[in-house]
Amino acid sequence: MPVGGGSRSEERRSRRYRRDARWSPYAFIAPFFLFFAAFGLFPLLYTGWASLHNVSLHDPTHMEWAGLHNFSRLVEDEFFWNALRNTVTIGVISTVPQLAMALGLAHLLNYRLRGSMFFRVVMLTPYATSVAAATLVFALLFGRDYGMINWGLGLAGFDHVDWENGTWTSQIAVSSIVIWRWTGYNTLIYLAAMQAVPHDLYESASIDGASRWQQFLHVTIPSLRPTILFTVVVSTIGATQLFGEPLLFGGSQTGGGSHQYQTLGLYLYEQGWFNFHLGRASAIAWTMFLILLVIGLANWLIARRLHSSRSR
Amino acid sequence: MLETRTAGHRTPATPTGATPGGREPGRNGRGSGSSAPNRKRAGTAGRQLHAGRITYAVLTLFTLGSLFPLVWTAVAASRNNQRLAETPPPFWFGGNLFSNMSTAWNDANMGKALLNTVVVAGTVALSTVVFATLAGYAFAKLRFRAKNALLLLVIGTMMVPPQLSVVPLYMAVAKLEWANQLQAVILPMMVSAFGVFFMRQYLVNALPTELIEAARVDGAHSLRVVWHVVFPIARPAMAVLGMLTFVMAWNEFFWPVIALTQDNPTVQVALTGLGRGYIPDESVIMAGAFLGTLPLLVAFALFGKQIVGGIMQGAVKG
16 A cells, blocks of 8 residues: 555545445435335325326226215215224224233233243244234134034033124124234233333332232333333224235125125225225225324324323 | 333343354343343343232133134144034044145145245345344434434334225336236335334444444444444344344235235235135135244244344334
């Protein structure tokens, strides 16, 4: 390496160094934002644009202006309201027991346990099972004539239940798939949060003579409030998009003979890919997005209230 | 608002992590001696009580509940269609597992589906990990304009459901004539907001800022810093994120079902075909479900501990 004339090359090097320090952060985040723009943001906006057009599945690049027609049709369509109702019901009966059980299980796993890692891993295995595989098994277990659940009910002296054809029964069956797949996952989230609760809180509670159950109610739950809110939001988002479970439970996009467990996601699929109305499918997608925005806003408001009530 | 809830487990990696070959085996971000004070505070918090018999009983019950549908998938897959239409249902394995699996393999295209899914999930996991580590590092340790606003945007994107991009993606695929091709499924999944956030949370604590500064003072180009400092320290988190992403991509459902057909399916597409009456034999359907789940179950048996750790580490306040 030549030593003479170093100042110029040094200057060049330091300029390059500064440029590198200044621009490299943008280079590092660029891939994420480029992909997000191309496959997240642009499609999101374009779906909104497509929802204002008539678009046929057979010629998806040809769009015809329709104004708000797709949305007004939606409002008049009883199947839309049916799907919305089903989505809400299934969402509630899958989320509430799931999170309640997860909370209780996390509390148990938080004790000093032998084989604690074994329990955690096993409870997470349903998470590794795909929606499709899980639903196919559950559809068999819930079978009317030869399903194991009806066999068990029969042993206990009950009549066979026609799970798939009833409204409530089919929605409970679909929800049970969601519950089975996600309880373990949420348990781990709660467990992580519980382990971060400072020990002194429990100590002072037990000095005050609080029982285990009282400690759970008055120390654990309040400390977990932000996490609980977080899991409620995540589960709600998941419930709004529910698709694979109702599609494969009966194997049809109608969600049962009388649409008794057709969710919004399934309704979107039916409109777009079986009735060939991509514009209408877009309108359903955007309606789902608006619902999620409302949920997000509600979450934000609740979180803010929680925050201000705690700092008071 | 953004700090993790498991701060105690986040051992700041010691500088030895940066020297290649200087890392002891089995280190997975939980470190050993150096974190003793931290551990004492968070590791024992709320765990002071020993579990009673009822606790074990309840946990065992839920363990059985978690495993039963999976075991029964194998049981049903090892029987035949006639036996599944009898009362009582079978509780133990029969002898048809391999013949049913080979029927699923050949007639439901499960062989090709598994291969395709390995390609898709592998590519997606690799690209997600690399891009998430780069962006996570920038958000954790570098200074640039609008950083906080951009990070909020990343978190906000986690809320956008896949249904919102399906119609435009379908139009694009139709225009590019990519229907039934794997890149149509891979490209939209190449990055993940969760991944960026996950890596950011890890690196904030695990990567000592002085280490980056020292490397910079030595005149290292930023890519060299990434390669020689960031990646070695981020490795445990990258491995966990890779596994989580692989599971997620393996199980991706909605878009592949729309973009692909039974001629060139992923596992989920092939299982959808089975579920929709492609083959009306329940035991073969179960064999397909079993085949499509088995690789992930094996991965869980091997890396379950790390995956559990990763999910608990990623548990963050909203």
